[in-house]
Amino acid sequence: MAMVHTSIFSSNIIHLQPATTTTTNLITKLTSFSPQKPHNNFTPHTKNLQPPRIASIPYPPINADYLETEFNGHGVSFTTLGDSCVVRMGLDNGSSATLMLPSGLITSYKAPMWHGGLLELLHTSVSDDGGGAVVRGGVSVAFRCDDGDENDGVLWSPVVWNLRDVGGSSDESIKVELISSNTEDKIEFKHIVTLQQDAISSEIVISNLRSSSLRLTGSVIGHLAVSTPEATYAIGLVNSNYFVKPPIFSNFSIIPPDFNKNDPGWVQSGLKQLLSGWGLGNPKDSFDEGNAKNSQDDEEIEGEEEDNYKHLTEKMSMIYTSAPRNFTIMDRGKRNSVVVGREGFNELYIFSPGSSHKPYGKYAYLCVGQAALLKPVTIGPKSEWRGVQHLHNPNL
Numbered sequence: 001m002a003m004v005h006t007s008i009f010s011s012n013i014i015h016l017q018p019a020t021t022t023t024t025n026l027i028t029k030l031t032s033f034s035p036q037k038p039h040n041n042f043t044p045h046t047k048n049l050q051p052p053r054i055a056s057i058p059y060p061p062i063n064a065d066y067l068e069t070e071f072n073g074h075g076v077s078f079t080t081l082g083d084s085c086v087v088r089m090g091l092d093n094g095s096s097a098t099l100m101l102p103s104g105l106i107t108s109y110k111a112p113m114w115h116g117g118l119l120e121l122l123h124t125s126v127s128d129d130g131g132g133a134v135v136r137g138g139v140s141v142a143f144r145c146d147d148g149d150e151n152d153g154v155l156w157s158p159v160v161w162n163l164r165d166v167g168g169s170s171d172e173s174i175k176v177e178l179i180s181s182n183t184e185d186k187i188e189f190k191h192i193v194t195l196q197q198d199a200i201s202s203e204i205v206i207s208n209l210r211s212s213s214l215r216l217t218g219s220v221i222g223h224l225a226v227s228t229p230e231a232t233y234a235i236g237l238v239n240s241n242y243f244v245k246p247p248i249f250s251n252f253s254i255i256p257p258d259f260n261k262n263d264p265g266w267v268q269s270g271l272k273q274l275l276s277g278w279g280l281g282n283p284k285d286s287f288d289e290g291n292a293k294n295s296q297d298d299e300e301i302e303g304e305e306e307d308n309y310k311h312l313t314e315k316m317s318m319i320y321t322s323a324p325r326n327f328t329i330m331d332r333g334k335r336n337s338v339v340v341g342r343e344g345f346n347e348l349y350i351f352s353p354g355s356s357h358k359p360y361g362k363y364a365y366l367c368v369g370q371a372a373l374l375k376p377v378t379i380g381p382k383s384e385w386r387g388v389q390h391l392h393n394p395n396l
Contacts, residue, residue, distance in 0.1 A: 062080070062084075062085040062101055062102065062163075064078040064079055064080040064085050065078075067085070067163065071166040073169070074166045074167065074168055074169060074170075074174060075089060075090055075091060075168065075169055075170030075174045076088065076089050076090075076166050076174060076176065077090075082132065082133075084100050084101060084102070084103070085100070085101040085102075086098060086099075086100060087099045087100070087101060087163070087176060089174045089176065089193075089195045090170060090174075091170050091171070091172075091173070091174065091195060091196075091197055092170050092171050093112055093197045094110070094111075094112045094118050095109075095110065095111055095112060095195060095196070095197055095198075095200075095393075096108070096109075096110045096118075096195070097109045097110075097193065097195045097200055099176065099193055100135065101161060101162075101163060101178075102160045102161050102162065103140075103159075103160075103161065104140070104141060104161035104178050104180075104191050105135065105138050105139070105140050105252060106122065106138045106139035106140070106193060106200075106202065106222075107122070107124045107135060107137075107138040108120060108122055108124065108138070109121045109122045109139075109195075109200045109391065111198075111393040111395070112393070112395075112396055113336060113395045113396075114395050114396065119334065119336055119395075120225055121224060121225060121336075121338055121391065121393070122137065122138050122139060122222065122223060122224065122225055123137045123138075123223040123224060123225035123226075123254070123364070123365035124136070124137035124138045124223070125137055125254050125362055135252075136251070136252050136253060136254050137223040137252065137253075137254050137365065138222070138223060138252065139202055139220065139221070139222040139223070139389075139391075140220075140221055140222075140250060140252040141158070141191055141202070141204060141218070141219075141220050141221075142157075142218050142219055142221060142250050142252075143157060143158060143189070143204070143206075143216060143217065143218030143219075144156070144157045144216075144217050144218055145157070145182075145185075145187055145206070145214055145215070145216055146214075146215050146217075147210075147212060147213065147214060147215060148213075148215050154182075154185040154187070154214075156182045156185060156187060157218075158180035158182075158189040159180070160180060161178040161179065161180050161191060162178065162179055162180070163176070163177075163178060164177045164178060164179040164190070165177040168194075172196070172197070173194060173195060173196040173197070174194070174195045175192060175193070175194045175195075176192070176193045176194075177190060177191075177192045178190065178191040178192070178193070179191075185210065186208070186209035186210045187206070187207070187208060187209070187210070187214065188206070188207040188209065189204065189205070189206055189207075190203075190204070190205040190206075190207075191203070191204060192204075192205065197396075198392060198393045198394075198396055199390055199391060199392040199393060200390075200391050201388055201389065201390045201391070202220050202222075202388065202389045203386065203387075203388045204220060204344075204386070204387045204388070205384060205385070205386050206379060206384065206385050206386075207383075207384045208379040208380065208381060208382065208383050208384070208385075209382065210381055210382075211381050211382070212381055213378055213379065213380055213381060214378070214379045215376045215377070215378055215379075216372060216376055216377040216378075216379060216385065217372055217373060217376045217377075218371070218372060218373070219248070219345075219349055219369035219370060219371035219372070219373060220345075220369060220370045220371075220387070220389040221248070221250065221252070221253075221349070221367060221368075221369040222367070222368050222369065222389065222391065223254060223365045223366075223367055224329060224338060224365060224366045224367075224368060224391075225334075225364065225365055226329075226331045226333065226334065226364055226365060226366055227331055227332075227333025227334050227359055227360055227364060228333060228355050228357075228359040228360070228364050229312040229313055229314075229315075229352045229353065229354055229355040229364075229366065230313045230333075230355035230359075231331055231332040231333035231334075232311075232312045232329065232330065232331050232332075232333075232352075232366060233309055233310060233311055233312065233329070233330045233332075234310040234312060234327060234328070234329055234350065235308065235309055235310075235327060235328040235329075235330055236308065236324055236326070236327035236328055237305045237307075237308070237310055237320065237323055237324070237327055238305055238306065238307060238308035239304060239305060239322075240304070240305045240320045240321075240322050240323040240324070240348075241302070241303070241304055241305075241320065241321045241322045242302070242303055242304070242305060242318045242319060242320045242321065243301070243302050243318065243319050243321070243374065244301035244302075244303075244316075244317065244318055245317055245318065245319050245373075246317055247317045247351050247367075248317075248349065248351070248369070248373070253367075254362065254363065254365065256353045256357060256363050305320070312352045312355075312366060313354065313355045314352075314354055314355075315352055315353055315354030315356075316350065316351065316352045316354075317350075317351045317352075318349070318350050318351075319347055319348070319349050319371065319373055319374055320347065320348040320349075320350070321346070321347055321374065323347075323348040325341060325342055325343070326339055326340065326341040326342075326390075326392075327339070327340055327348075328340070328394075329366060329368070333359065333360075336395050337394055337395060338391055338392070338393065338394075339390075339391075339392040339393075339394055340368055340389070340390070340391060340392075341388075341389070341390035341391075341392060342370040342387070342388065342389055342390070343386070343387060343388040343390075344370075344385065344386050344387030344388060345370040345371055345372060345387045345389075346372065346375065347370075347371040347372060347373055347374060347375070348368070348369070348370065348371065349367070349368070349369035349370075349371045349373065350366070350367070350368055350369075351366075351367035351369075352366050352367070353365070368389075369389075370387060370388070370389040372387075
Protein backbone atom coordinates (compact mmCIF):
# COMPACT_ATOMS: atom_id res chain seq x y z
CA MET A 1 0.00 0.00 0.00
CA ALA A 2 1.34 3.40 -0.88
CA MET A 3 2.36 5.57 2.04
CA VAL A 4 0.74 8.97 2.50
CA HIS A 5 3.34 11.75 2.74
CA THR A 6 1.78 14.39 4.98
CA SER A 7 3.15 17.91 4.59
CA ILE A 8 2.50 20.38 7.39
CA PHE A 9 4.28 23.38 5.92
CA SER A 10 4.97 24.14 2.27
CA SER A 11 7.68 26.76 2.68
CA ASN A 12 8.90 26.90 6.26
CA ILE A 13 12.60 26.31 5.48
CA ILE A 14 15.46 28.28 7.00
CA HIS A 15 17.82 29.53 4.31
CA LEU A 16 21.15 30.52 5.80
CA GLN A 17 24.29 31.80 4.15
CA PRO A 18 25.08 30.67 0.60
CA ALA A 19 27.05 27.48 0.24
CA THR A 20 30.42 29.12 0.79
CA THR A 21 30.34 27.89 4.39
CA THR A 22 30.71 24.18 4.98
CA THR A 23 28.01 22.07 6.58
CA THR A 24 30.30 21.31 9.51
CA ASN A 25 30.89 24.98 10.25
CA LEU A 26 27.18 25.75 10.07
CA ILE A 27 26.35 23.00 12.54
CA THR A 28 29.03 24.35 14.87
CA LYS A 29 27.57 27.85 14.67
CA LEU A 30 24.07 26.57 15.36
CA THR A 31 24.93 24.41 18.35
CA SER A 32 27.98 26.01 20.01
CA PHE A 33 26.13 27.69 22.11
CA SER A 34 15.59 25.07 33.80
CA PRO A 35 11.85 25.89 33.68
CA GLN A 36 10.22 24.31 36.61
CA LYS A 37 10.10 20.56 36.41
CA PRO A 38 7.17 19.16 34.41
CA HIS A 39 3.84 19.29 36.16
CA ASN A 40 2.20 15.90 36.43
CA ASN A 41 -1.47 16.83 36.76
CA PHE A 42 -2.15 19.65 34.33
CA THR A 43 -5.39 19.70 32.33
CA PRO A 44 -6.27 21.84 29.28
CA HIS A 45 -7.81 25.16 30.20
CA THR A 46 -9.06 28.39 28.74
CA LYS A 47 -9.55 31.76 30.33
CA ASN A 48 -11.30 34.95 29.37
CA LEU A 49 -9.25 37.61 27.62
CA GLN A 50 -9.71 41.26 26.84
CA PRO A 51 -8.80 42.47 23.32
CA PRO A 52 -5.46 44.31 23.26
CA ARG A 53 -5.48 48.08 23.07
CA ILE A 54 -3.25 47.92 20.01
CA ALA A 55 -4.54 45.52 17.36
CA SER A 56 -1.30 45.48 15.39
CA ILE A 57 2.32 45.83 16.55
CA PRO A 58 4.89 46.57 13.82
CA TYR A 59 8.11 44.56 14.03
CA PRO A 60 11.32 45.97 12.50
CA PRO A 61 13.77 43.72 10.61
CA ILE A 62 15.98 41.58 12.85
CA ASN A 63 18.87 43.64 14.20
CA ALA A 64 21.18 41.37 16.19
CA ASP A 65 23.27 44.28 17.49
CA TYR A 66 20.18 46.04 18.83
CA LEU A 67 18.89 42.84 20.47
CA GLU A 68 22.30 42.23 22.03
CA THR A 69 22.18 45.68 23.65
CA GLU A 70 18.50 45.55 24.60
CA PHE A 71 18.63 42.17 26.37
CA ASN A 72 22.16 42.26 27.77
CA GLY A 73 22.53 40.54 31.15
CA HIS A 74 19.96 37.77 30.67
CA GLY A 75 22.39 35.06 29.59
CA VAL A 76 21.34 35.40 25.93
CA SER A 77 23.40 36.40 22.89
CA PHE A 78 22.35 37.23 19.32
CA THR A 79 24.28 36.59 16.08
CA THR A 80 23.32 37.35 12.50
CA LEU A 81 23.59 34.35 10.15
CA GLY A 82 22.50 35.15 6.62
CA ASP A 83 18.88 36.33 6.77
CA SER A 84 18.41 34.66 10.15
CA CYS A 85 19.32 35.51 13.71
CA VAL A 86 20.81 32.88 16.03
CA VAL A 87 19.66 33.24 19.65
CA ARG A 88 21.89 31.45 22.15
CA MET A 89 20.81 30.81 25.75
CA GLY A 90 23.39 29.64 28.30
CA LEU A 91 23.23 28.82 32.03
CA ASP A 92 26.09 28.75 34.51
CA ASN A 93 25.72 24.97 35.03
CA GLY A 94 26.48 24.37 31.32
CA SER A 95 22.95 23.90 30.00
CA SER A 96 22.48 25.75 26.71
CA ALA A 97 20.00 26.09 23.87
CA THR A 98 19.96 27.70 20.44
CA LEU A 99 16.97 28.89 18.43
CA MET A 100 16.56 30.66 15.11
CA LEU A 101 14.62 33.76 14.11
CA PRO A 102 12.29 34.26 12.33
CA SER A 103 11.52 30.51 12.07
CA GLY A 104 11.36 29.84 15.84
CA LEU A 105 13.18 26.53 15.29
CA ILE A 106 15.12 25.24 18.34
CA THR A 107 18.28 23.76 16.85
CA SER A 108 20.19 22.73 19.98
CA TYR A 109 19.74 21.73 23.62
CA LYS A 110 22.93 20.69 25.40
CA ALA A 111 22.53 19.29 28.90
CA PRO A 112 25.04 18.31 31.63
CA MET A 113 25.39 14.57 32.20
CA TRP A 114 26.20 12.33 35.13
CA HIS A 115 29.79 11.91 33.86
CA GLY A 116 30.45 15.65 34.06
CA GLY A 117 30.32 16.44 30.34
CA LEU A 118 27.64 17.96 28.09
CA LEU A 119 25.46 16.03 25.63
CA GLU A 120 23.41 17.33 22.69
CA LEU A 121 19.85 16.03 23.14
CA LEU A 122 18.37 17.37 19.88
CA HIS A 123 19.05 16.08 16.38
CA THR A 124 19.61 18.65 13.63
CA SER A 125 20.97 18.42 10.09
CA VAL A 126 22.23 21.11 7.71
CA SER A 127 22.14 20.51 3.95
CA ASP A 128 22.45 22.53 0.76
CA ASP A 129 19.41 22.72 -1.53
CA GLY A 130 21.26 24.70 -4.20
CA GLY A 131 20.08 28.07 -2.93
CA GLY A 132 21.75 27.99 0.46
CA ALA A 133 21.95 25.91 3.59
CA VAL A 134 18.75 24.36 4.94
CA VAL A 135 18.33 23.44 8.62
CA ARG A 136 16.04 20.57 9.60
CA GLY A 137 15.24 18.71 12.82
CA GLY A 138 15.37 20.24 16.29
CA VAL A 139 12.09 21.33 17.89
CA SER A 140 9.52 23.15 15.77
CA VAL A 141 5.87 24.14 16.07
CA ALA A 142 3.32 23.31 13.37
CA PHE A 143 -0.23 24.54 13.86
CA ARG A 144 -3.26 25.47 11.83
CA CYS A 145 -6.22 27.57 12.94
CA ASP A 146 -9.66 27.53 11.35
CA ASP A 147 -13.24 28.15 12.40
CA GLY A 148 -14.60 24.88 11.07
CA ASP A 149 -15.84 26.43 7.81
CA GLU A 150 -13.60 25.04 5.07
CA ASN A 151 -15.13 27.19 2.33
CA ASP A 152 -15.35 30.71 3.70
CA GLY A 153 -13.75 30.64 7.13
CA VAL A 154 -10.32 31.62 8.41
CA LEU A 155 -7.44 29.23 7.72
CA TRP A 156 -4.04 30.37 9.06
CA SER A 157 -0.73 28.95 10.27
CA PRO A 158 2.01 30.88 12.11
CA VAL A 159 5.23 30.62 10.10
CA VAL A 160 7.15 33.80 11.01
CA TRP A 161 8.08 34.53 14.62
CA ASN A 162 9.22 37.82 16.14
CA LEU A 163 11.09 38.28 19.42
CA ARG A 164 8.87 39.84 22.04
CA ASP A 165 10.79 39.57 25.30
CA VAL A 166 13.68 37.94 27.14
CA GLY A 167 13.75 37.32 30.89
CA GLY A 168 15.67 35.52 33.60
CA SER A 169 19.40 35.18 34.13
CA SER A 170 22.20 32.69 33.58
CA ASP A 171 22.32 31.52 37.20
CA GLU A 172 18.83 29.98 37.26
CA SER A 173 16.64 30.09 34.11
CA ILE A 174 16.19 32.00 30.87
CA LYS A 175 12.92 32.65 29.04
CA VAL A 176 12.64 33.79 25.41
CA GLU A 177 9.16 34.81 24.21
CA LEU A 178 8.29 34.82 20.50
CA ILE A 179 5.07 36.05 18.91
CA SER A 180 3.23 35.51 15.61
CA SER A 181 -0.05 37.30 14.91
CA ASN A 182 -2.85 37.37 12.37
CA THR A 183 -4.34 40.80 13.10
CA GLU A 184 -7.01 40.53 10.41
CA ASP A 185 -8.52 37.41 11.95
CA LYS A 186 -7.61 38.41 15.54
CA ILE A 187 -5.42 35.42 16.36
CA GLU A 188 -2.18 35.60 18.37
CA PHE A 189 0.38 32.85 18.98
CA LYS A 190 3.10 32.99 21.61
CA HIS A 191 5.99 30.53 21.59
CA ILE A 192 7.82 30.69 24.91
CA VAL A 193 11.11 28.80 25.17
CA THR A 194 12.36 28.36 28.73
CA LEU A 195 15.75 26.92 29.62
CA GLN A 196 16.38 25.69 33.16
CA GLN A 197 19.26 23.80 34.72
CA ASP A 198 17.62 20.43 34.10
CA ALA A 199 15.03 21.04 31.34
CA ILE A 200 13.89 22.97 28.31
CA SER A 201 10.24 23.68 27.57
CA SER A 202 8.33 24.84 24.49
CA GLU A 203 5.14 26.58 25.55
CA ILE A 204 2.44 27.57 23.06
CA VAL A 205 -0.21 30.13 24.04
CA ILE A 206 -2.98 30.85 21.49
CA SER A 207 -5.24 33.86 22.04
CA ASN A 208 -8.57 33.92 20.23
CA LEU A 209 -9.63 37.57 20.22
CA ARG A 210 -12.57 36.91 17.93
CA SER A 211 -16.25 36.87 18.85
CA SER A 212 -16.54 33.25 17.62
CA SER A 213 -14.78 29.99 18.43
CA LEU A 214 -11.52 28.87 16.83
CA ARG A 215 -10.40 25.34 16.01
CA LEU A 216 -6.72 24.42 16.51
CA THR A 217 -4.89 21.48 14.92
CA GLY A 218 -1.18 20.74 15.16
CA SER A 219 1.80 19.70 17.22
CA VAL A 220 5.07 20.67 18.89
CA ILE A 221 7.44 18.31 17.07
CA GLY A 222 10.90 17.45 18.39
CA HIS A 223 13.75 15.36 16.99
CA LEU A 224 15.59 13.69 19.89
CA ALA A 225 19.14 12.56 19.15
CA VAL A 226 19.81 8.85 19.81
CA SER A 227 22.72 6.55 19.02
CA THR A 228 20.35 4.35 17.01
CA PRO A 229 16.70 3.26 17.50
CA GLU A 230 18.13 -0.24 18.09
CA ALA A 231 19.43 0.98 21.45
CA THR A 232 16.43 3.17 22.31
CA TYR A 233 13.38 2.41 24.45
CA ALA A 234 10.17 4.23 25.37
CA ILE A 235 9.37 3.55 29.02
CA GLY A 236 5.97 4.11 30.64
CA LEU A 237 3.48 3.86 27.73
CA VAL A 238 1.93 0.53 28.71
CA ASN A 239 -1.91 0.41 28.44
CA SER A 240 -1.96 3.60 26.35
CA ASN A 241 -4.36 3.53 23.39
CA TYR A 242 -2.87 4.36 19.99
CA PHE A 243 -3.60 4.70 16.29
CA VAL A 244 -1.04 3.75 13.62
CA LYS A 245 -0.72 6.71 11.26
CA PRO A 246 1.64 7.71 8.45
CA PRO A 247 4.53 10.03 9.35
CA ILE A 248 3.70 13.70 9.72
CA PHE A 249 6.29 15.81 7.96
CA SER A 250 7.03 19.49 7.76
CA ASN A 251 9.96 21.00 5.89
CA PHE A 252 11.77 20.84 9.24
CA SER A 253 11.53 17.05 9.21
CA ILE A 254 14.51 14.83 8.47
CA ILE A 255 13.22 12.21 6.06
CA PRO A 256 14.97 8.91 5.24
CA PRO A 257 15.22 8.47 1.45
CA ASP A 258 13.19 5.24 1.32
CA PHE A 259 10.03 6.77 2.76
CA ASN A 260 8.56 7.62 -0.64
CA LYS A 261 8.63 3.98 -1.72
CA ASN A 262 5.64 1.69 -1.38
CA ASP A 263 5.78 0.00 1.97
CA PRO A 264 3.09 -2.24 3.46
CA GLY A 265 4.40 -1.32 6.90
CA TRP A 266 2.73 2.08 6.68
CA VAL A 267 -1.02 2.40 6.86
CA GLN A 268 -2.81 5.05 4.81
CA SER A 269 -4.94 7.46 6.84
CA GLY A 270 -6.86 10.68 6.63
CA LEU A 271 -4.30 12.85 8.41
CA LYS A 272 -3.48 14.61 5.16
CA GLN A 273 -7.09 15.73 5.11
CA LEU A 274 -6.49 17.40 8.48
CA LEU A 275 -3.13 18.96 7.75
CA SER A 276 -2.77 19.68 4.03
CA GLY A 277 -2.51 23.32 3.07
CA TRP A 278 -0.46 24.47 6.05
CA GLY A 279 1.89 27.16 4.87
CA LEU A 280 2.10 30.18 2.64
CA GLY A 281 0.27 30.95 -0.60
CA ASN A 282 -3.39 29.94 -0.82
CA PRO A 283 -3.91 27.35 1.92
CA LYS A 284 -7.61 26.86 1.16
CA ASP A 285 -6.83 25.46 -2.31
CA SER A 286 -4.42 22.88 -0.87
CA PHE A 287 -6.86 22.06 1.91
CA ASP A 288 -9.71 21.34 -0.49
CA GLU A 289 -7.40 19.29 -2.73
CA GLY A 290 -6.35 17.20 0.27
CA ASN A 291 -9.99 16.58 1.16
CA ALA A 292 -10.73 15.35 -2.35
CA LYS A 293 -7.75 12.98 -2.42
CA ASN A 294 -8.62 11.46 0.96
CA SER A 295 -12.39 11.23 0.60
CA GLN A 296 -12.23 7.44 0.39
CA ASP A 297 -12.43 5.32 3.52
CA ASP A 298 -8.93 4.75 4.90
CA GLU A 299 -7.65 1.65 6.56
CA GLU A 300 -6.66 2.21 10.15
CA ILE A 301 -4.96 0.22 12.90
CA GLU A 302 -5.96 0.87 16.50
CA GLY A 303 -4.57 -0.84 19.56
CA GLU A 304 -3.38 -0.70 23.17
CA GLU A 305 0.29 -0.57 24.09
CA GLU A 306 1.33 -3.83 25.74
CA ASP A 307 4.98 -3.06 26.38
CA ASN A 308 6.09 -0.80 29.23
CA TYR A 309 9.65 -1.04 27.89
CA LYS A 310 9.01 -0.48 24.21
CA HIS A 311 11.94 -1.25 21.93
CA LEU A 312 12.06 1.23 19.03
CA THR A 313 14.17 -0.82 16.63
CA GLU A 314 11.38 -1.09 14.04
CA LYS A 315 10.16 1.97 12.17
CA MET A 316 6.92 3.24 13.60
CA SER A 317 4.50 6.15 13.39
CA MET A 318 1.79 6.29 16.06
CA ILE A 319 -0.50 8.73 17.83
CA TYR A 320 -1.25 7.79 21.45
CA THR A 321 -4.57 9.12 22.74
CA SER A 322 -4.27 8.16 26.41
CA ALA A 323 -0.55 8.31 27.17
CA PRO A 324 0.69 9.49 30.58
CA ARG A 325 1.71 13.11 30.98
CA ASN A 326 5.33 12.05 31.42
CA PHE A 327 7.28 9.12 29.97
CA THR A 328 10.97 8.34 29.42
CA ILE A 329 13.12 7.83 26.34
CA MET A 330 16.22 5.81 27.25
CA ASP A 331 19.23 5.41 24.95
CA ARG A 332 21.58 2.61 25.98
CA GLY A 333 24.10 3.62 23.33
CA LYS A 334 24.63 7.11 24.77
CA ARG A 335 23.79 5.98 28.32
CA ASN A 336 21.31 8.81 28.88
CA SER A 337 17.58 9.38 29.25
CA VAL A 338 15.12 12.16 28.48
CA VAL A 339 11.80 12.56 30.31
CA VAL A 340 9.19 13.91 27.89
CA GLY A 341 6.32 15.78 29.55
CA ARG A 342 3.29 17.64 28.30
CA GLU A 343 0.60 20.05 29.44
CA GLY A 344 -2.61 20.95 27.64
CA PHE A 345 -2.19 18.50 24.76
CA ASN A 346 -4.16 15.24 24.89
CA GLU A 347 -2.27 13.33 22.19
CA LEU A 348 1.30 12.06 21.86
CA TYR A 349 2.91 11.50 18.45
CA ILE A 350 5.92 9.18 18.18
CA PHE A 351 7.83 8.47 15.00
CA SER A 352 10.97 6.35 14.58
CA PRO A 353 12.84 5.84 11.28
CA GLY A 354 13.94 2.42 12.55
CA SER A 355 17.41 1.00 13.11
CA SER A 356 18.29 0.10 9.50
CA HIS A 357 20.28 3.33 9.16
CA LYS A 358 23.83 4.15 10.26
CA PRO A 359 24.29 4.51 14.06
CA TYR A 360 24.98 8.09 15.19
CA GLY A 361 24.15 9.19 11.63
CA LYS A 362 21.66 11.50 9.94
CA TYR A 363 18.70 9.24 10.72
CA ALA A 364 19.64 8.40 14.31
CA TYR A 365 16.76 10.19 15.99
CA LEU A 366 13.33 9.75 17.52
CA CYS A 367 10.55 12.20 16.69
CA VAL A 368 8.19 13.14 19.55
CA GLY A 369 5.24 15.49 19.27
CA GLN A 370 2.72 16.81 21.77
CA ALA A 371 -0.30 17.01 19.53
CA ALA A 372 -3.88 17.91 18.73
CA LEU A 373 -4.16 15.97 15.47
CA LEU A 374 -6.98 13.43 15.72
CA LYS A 375 -9.17 15.72 17.82
CA PRO A 376 -8.69 19.49 17.29
CA VAL A 377 -8.82 21.86 20.27
CA THR A 378 -11.70 24.33 20.38
CA ILE A 379 -10.82 27.77 21.76
CA GLY A 380 -13.83 29.84 22.77
CA PRO A 381 -14.35 33.49 21.83
CA LYS A 382 -12.15 35.97 23.73
CA SER A 383 -10.29 33.01 25.26
CA GLU A 384 -6.82 31.52 25.40
CA TRP A 385 -5.40 28.00 25.25
CA ARG A 386 -2.02 26.79 26.47
CA GLY A 387 0.03 23.70 25.66
CA VAL A 388 3.60 22.77 26.64
CA GLN A 389 6.24 20.20 25.82
CA HIS A 390 8.94 19.62 28.45
CA LEU A 391 12.23 17.86 27.80
CA HIS A 392 13.63 17.07 31.23
CA ASN A 393 17.22 15.95 31.80
CA PRO A 394 17.35 13.38 34.66
CA ASN A 395 21.04 12.63 34.13
CA LEU A 396 22.57 15.16 36.53
